[in-house]
Amino acid sequence: MGLSKVKPVRLGMIGCGAMTEIAHLPAAIRSPIIEVTALVDRDLDRANLLRRMFGCSARTAARLEDVVETLDGVVIVTPNHTHRMLTELAFEHGISAFVQKPLSTTYADAIAVCELARAKELVLTVGFQGRHFASVKLMKRLIDAGFFGKVEGFHCEYGVRGGYTSVSGYNLSREQAGGGVLVTMGSHYLDRMIYWFGEPREVRYADDSYGGVEGNCKGQIRFDNGIHGSFFFSKAIALKNKFSIETEHYVVELPAMETEQITLFPRALPGTKMQMGASVDGGNIDYHRVELEDFAHSIRSGSSPVVDGFEGARSVKLSEQLYRCRTQLEEPWAWYRNLAMAGRGQ
Amino acid sequence: MNRIAVVGASGFVGSALCERLFFEGINFAPFVRGTGNAARVSRLGIPIRRLDLLDSKAVLDALTGFDVVVNCSLGDKAAVSRGFHNLLLAMERLRTSRLIHLSSASIYGVEPKPDCVSEEGSPDPQSNQYAEMKLRQDESIFRLSQKGVATYILCPGAIVGPYSVFSIGLAEILRSGPMPLVDGGANPSNLVHVDNLVEAILAAARSSSGAGERYFVNETRPVSWRTVLEDHARILGIQLEFVQVTTDEVRPFLSKGPRRARLRDQGRVLISPEFRRAASKLAPIGWINDLASATFGHLPPRTQNRIRERLQWPISVNGSRPALPLSSRFVTAQVRAYYQSPQKLTTRLGWTPPLSYEAGMETIANWFEFAGMVDSRARRA
Numbered sequence: 122m123g124l125s126k127v128k129p130v131r132l133g134m135i136g137c138g139a140m141t142e143i144a145h146l147p148a149a150i151r152s153p154i155i156e157v158t159a160l161v162d163r164d165l166d167r168a169n170l171l172r173r174m175f176g177c178s179a180r181t182a183a184r185l186e187d188v189v190e191t192l193d194g195v196v197i198v199t200p201n202h203t204h205r206m207l208t209e210l211a212f213e214h215g216i217s218a219f220v221q222k223p224l225s226t227t228y229a230d231a232i233a234v235c236e237l238a239r240a241k242e243l244v245l246t247v248g249f250q251g252r253h254f255a256s257v258k259l260m261k262r263l264i265d266a267g268f269f270g271k272v273e274g275f276h277c278e279y280g281v282r283g284g285y286t287s288v289s290g291y292n293l294s295r296e297q298a299g300g301g302v303l304v305t306m307g308s309h310y311l312d313r314m315i316y317w318f319g320e321p322r323e324v325r326y327a328d329d330s331y332g333g334v335e336g337n338c339k340g341q342i343r344f345d346n347g348i349h350g351s352f353f354f355s356k357a358i359a360l361k362n363k364f365s366i367e368t369e370h371y372v373v374e375l376p377a378m379e380t381e382q383i384t385l386f387p388r389a390l391p392g393t394k395m396q397m398g399a400s401v402d403g404g405n406i407d408y409h410r411v412e413l414e415d416f417a418h419s420i421r422s423g424s425s426p427v428v429d430g431f432e433g434a435r436s437v438k439l440s441e442q443l444y445r446c447r448t449q450l451e452e453p454w455a456w457y458r459n460l461a462m463a464g465r466g467q
Numbered sequence: 468m469n470r471i472a473v474v475g476a477s478g479f480v481g482s483a484l485c486e487r488l489f490f491e492g493i494n495f496a497p498f499v500r501g502t503g504n505a506a507r508v509s510r511l512g513i514p515i516r517r518l519d520l521l522d523s524k525a526v527l528d529a530l531t532g533f534d535v536v537v538n539c540s541l542g543d544k545a546a547v548s549r550g551f552h553n554l555l556l557a558m559e560r561l562r563t564s565r566l567i568h569l570s571s572a573s574i575y576g577v578e579p580k581p582d583c584v585s586e587e588g589s590p591d592p593q594s595n596q597y598a599e600m601k602l603r604q605d606e607s608i609f610r611l612s613q614k615g616v617a618t619y620i621l622c623p624g625a626i627v628g629p630y631s632v633f634s635i636g637l638a639e640i641l642r643s644g645p646m647p648l649v650d651g652g653a654n655p656s657n658l659v660h661v662d663n664l665v666e667a668i669l670a671a672a673r674s675s676s677g678a679g680e681r682y683f684v685n686e687t688r689p690v691s692w693r694t695v696l697e698d699h700a701r702i703l704g705i706q707l708e709f710v711q712v713t714t715d716e717v718r719p720f721l722s723k724g725p726r727r728a729r730l731r732d733q734g735r736v737l738i739s740p741e742f743r744r745a746a747s748k749l750a751p752i753g754w755i756n757d758l759a760s761a762t763f764g765h766l767p768p769r770t771q772n773r774i775r776e777r778l779q780w781p782i783s784v785n786g787s788r789p790a791l792p793l794s795s796r797f798v799t800a801q802v803r804a805y806y807q808s809p810q811k812l813t814t815r816l817g818w819t820p821p822l823s824y825e826a827g828m829e830t831i832a833n834w835f836e837f838a839g840m841v842d843s844r845a846r847r848a
Binding site: 283287292293329330335336337353355358359360361458461 | 486487489490491492502503504505506507508509510511512513515517628629630635662821822826829830831833834837838839
């Protein structure tokens with residue numbers, strides 16, 4: 122029997138900030154297999170506002186404990202430092218959890234909630250929307266099948282000037298966000314690197330933080346299989362926003378938000394560009410809905426979600442590895458900074 | 468130096484000012500409207516305060532205890548009118564000792580009159596909405612200065628430097644093809660490096676005289692457009708091709724007011740897949756979109772095609788080469804024939820720019836390289 126024939130999976134949105142408003146809530150409402158039964162936010166006015174905006178019949182509450190009986194699963198889209206606590210709270214009540222990336226601010230926290238999910242036999246999935254993109258899955262299949270020949274290296278960059286304003290402002294705080302652009306934007310791409318290339322072995326990393334959350338960061342990663350590449354993430358500069366992968370037979374490009382196709386430049390045919398797609402319907406897929414429906418399917422069937430907790434924890438581990446070896450990013454144009462550093466003997 | 472409030476700290480100038488104050492160890496507080504654009508300030512590890520200028524009580528509370536307020540705020544119409552009014556009202560009530568406000572050289576118009584060479588010349592925004600708004604703000608500030616607040620109005624031209632949207636845009640147009648050069652590129656560029664503008668703000672904050680005045684902020688000598696364009700091309704590693712044009716050829720493109728989108732243009736936006744895809748993420752619009760799509764799908768194919776044809780953009784077939792971008796701001800700005808000297812800033816406020824034109828270009832070159840806008844091999848060559 123198809124899922125649409127059975128009762129919808131009852132989900133609660135925990136955190137009614139900007140992401141819930143623009144992405145998760147509308148996607149959940151559009152899904153025939155999901156029923157949004159609760160909107161929870163410490164700021165109850167905000168929860169009520171979203172209920173009115175979307176005309177949904179969900180209950181609103183300031184605390185998850187007040188609506189547990191209405192839920193099969195929760196979608197946790199709150200400041201990162203609350204992820205572990207809220208996930209554990211949901212698990213205590215036998216409720217599965219979808220956690221918007223990153224799973225937590227530390228790897229230890231991530232593993233703790235993964236173990237708890239396993240012990241309680243509940244679903245834990247991490248909101249890495251890109252993992253559901255047909256293009257990202259196709260890339261993985263082609264790499265694993267050896268289609269490109271040997272993968273020689275890669276460069277990934279993603280940068281936008283500004284970005285969305287979080288309602289809580291958590292992204293300005295290292296304690297609440299767990300980091301700066303490396304975590305808030307970069308974790309999507311770190312996750313893809315791990316998915317495609319395997320386990321990271323050596324890392325180098327520099328960012329522009331002076332005690333706050335970094336706005337620019339650059340790094341290099343060597344994976345166990347010898348693949349080596351670099352990245353650049355920025356919240357202050359509009360970058361090219363793509364993966365470029367150098368392989369034996371092709372230069373392969375995948376724009377960050379390209380959901381369906383990858384572009385190949387064959388080395389044997391200079392000046393030639395090829396596009397390869399995975400999906401037959403040509404895109405226009407609501408991937409927020411796809412990831413929420415994947416979560417709902419897992420709750421119903423007990424199957425593993427596309428990105429389970431342990432899988433989602435890998436990028437948290439990599440972020441920690443990168444931060445541990447952090448150096449100060451050079452800013453040769455900032456003469457006043459350099460004067461100040463010289464004055465402080467640094 | 469006394470305690471400084473930077474209002475609009477997440478903007479381009481506000482961020483550069485905060486970085487300078489931070490590294491010089493000066494006591495300041497950054498205020499931002501939203502957090503999305505605050506990356507350069509949030510890295511500094513200092514508390515960032517959120518402030519909605521439209522909330523008059525919040526403005527009053529926020530600015531209590533500051534001696535100097537630097538207004539770098541921009542924003543929508545409400546923010547620059549009502550929000551700005553709230554800011555001035557708070558300063559008046561708090562008896563804040565000093566306001567430094569960023570105005571713009573654009574208040575003298577896109578094609579200024581000869582008396583624009585002096586701050587005492589008559590501003591004439593020539594129906595440019597941004598310039599009109601800036602001039603209205605200036606007038607309010609002059610009124611505030613009569614009530615005992617020391618005010619300093621700084622009028623930079625276009626601001627260049629690391630992270631500058633103007634510098635990035637200039638790089639993009641230079642990359643895009645032949646560059647129109649107006650009247651041989653002889654006119655002064657009136658560009659100012661952001662670090663020199665920040666120094667002007669600090670000079671105003673330190674100065675014990677010169678309040679109640681307007682000041683140009685510019686290079687200490689005229690730098691021609693030809694020089695600016697050639698230098699940018701050089702640091703980007705671009706082979707520059709100029710196309711000579713005259714002021715008369717560019718004059719029809721001088722924007723003296725906003726061009727309103729016509730009804731048909733708006734219709735095209737509404738039916739565009741990009742708009743519908745974005746709007747459909749809002750559930751109610753998503754349903755309307757689904758309904759419209761389903762209805763359209765039931766129409767006979769010929770009718771569908773007719774509707775599509777009516778709403779298609781005209782297909783333009785270019786000749787041998789694309790049209791020159793004469794309406795670009797980087798071309799229309801070349802029409803300004805007068806150099807607005809910062810002499811008054813130097814003599815009255817003791818401003819000394821930390822960067823020469825050449826040193827400023829070096830910072831831009833370094834930043835372009837950092838931002839991946841120039842191939843480092845090309846630069847070394």
